[in-house]
Amino acid sequence: MNKKSIIIGSGIAGLAAAIRLRNKGFEVNVFEANSYPGGKLSEIIIQGYRFDAGPSLFTLPDQVEELFHISGKDPKAHFDYIRLPVACHYFWEDGTQIKAFGDTKKFAAEVESKLGEPASYVFESLQKSAFIYDHLAPLFMHKSLHRFGTWANKDAIKCYFKLGKLGIFSTMNKANEKQFSNPKMVQLFNRYATYNGSNPYETPATLNIIPHLEFNIGAFFPKKGMHDITLSLYKLAVNLGVKFHFDSKVEEVIVRDKKAIGVIVSGNSHFADVIINNMDMVNAYKTILKKEKQPNRLLDQPKSSSALIFYWGIKKVFPELDLHNILFSENYKEEFDHIFNKKSIYQDPTVYINITSVNKPDDAPEGCMNWFTMINVPNNQGQDWDRLIQEARKSIIQKVNRILKTDIENLLEVEEILEPRTIESKTSSANGALYGNSSNNKYAAFLRHANFSSEIKNLYFCGGSVHPGGGIPLCLLSAKIMTDMIKG
CATH class of the missing domain: 3.50.50.60 (FAD/NAD(P)-binding domain)
Incomplete structure (x- = not known):
């Protein structure tokens, strides 16, 4: 039996x-x-618009494929995806735009051209990220940290002799400031702390492992x-x-x-x-x-950050936008101070816009786009969320209008909101924290x-x-x- x-x-x-x-x-x-x-x-469907409700970035697709392989199935017959030519499109208030091309040579050339940051700095950063991954992934990602055998095998022993190079004793921000000369590049690479709800000014530089997943291995999108x-x-x-x-x-x-x-x-x-x-x-x-x-x-x-998401149906196509887009805050450190210390939302938040209709046109009516518009916010500690959401919505719209030179509110056709309280009620996530x-x-x-x-x-x-x-x-x-x- x-x-x-x-x-x-x-x-x-x-x-x-x-x-x-x-x-x-x-x-x-x-x-x-x-x-x-x-x-x-999960997903949300509103008046002809389809939104992926939660996670929007897809890396390490082999972890999904493996489940089909062990079941004797061909993954491609059941689940298919593409590698993204552009991992993310970055925007700043001064008009600077950077496309994070999936081709690292193109990305490095883009950075050198737009920011004057030597391409060699980008390659060096991604090599360091790969180094961290190669040493820590077998230990921290694929084994239990709570079994003695994990700490007595060759992967662990290899790490013991490399601790100083794995970012354990520095913060992500300090490592990135040491690596890059342009503050915009520091901000771009600091953003990876948000991938697990952390603060780049406090989290260990070990998290610089993440760019390796997005650039060296690739960012993907399920068809x-x-x-x-x-x-x-x-x-x-x-x-x-x-x-x-x-x-x-x-x-x-x-x-x-x-x-x-x-x-x-x-x-x-x-x-x-x-x-x-x-x-x-x-x-x-x-x-x-x-x-x-x-x-x-x-x-x-302490719990990770949470999210405030506006699912917006937009009655216009913006050709300058990609699948993943970031509109950066002018003061990144102050934004994270608000999230983790003041437990509030900064007046100039970094805005992430995910638009699946760029790659999957039937997710929005013809001539329209489905905007998953998100900012990082503190987890729920009993704040006046109704007031905070109203203020944040205004700040987001003003920022979008400034950077894209538009009047986005007049283009809004549908809207639904997900915030820390509803994240907790729908997913049983403590305090609405996204990453525990x-x-x-x-x-x-x-x-x-x-x-x-x-x-x-x-x-x-x-x-x-x-x-x-x-x-x-x-x-x-x-x-x-x-x-x-x-x-x-």
């Missing part, structure tokens, strides 16, 4: 865990509180949109025999003699040999694990919950709030690390 497993939540890590466990011979039941799979990686990652993996899981139960909120994990044996849903008990939590770790301990010993040291850690605990100190990697419980046998964890962290690739890797611990 096959072993039974229960997965709490069908976020991207929950889907990956379901596929991996099914391939190990487990009977898999997934209980999801929402009426749809995917968690943050059917980001939501197709969810849909393709959900279909794969169903075809493998995974059973999904939607509108089924888990009320409690059943623990007997320090062993997880099942869950309670709508007052009914469901039993299994292993229980996997894909719910935000903090909220899980506050709700479904509230009777168990609490890892207070981890629960009390903050990474604003050099010990952050060690202050994430393990992929297993040290107190409760047969209880495992995956998703963006546990090791190795948030974002699609790391969530998928969390499922891999976790399922590798479970015997089939």
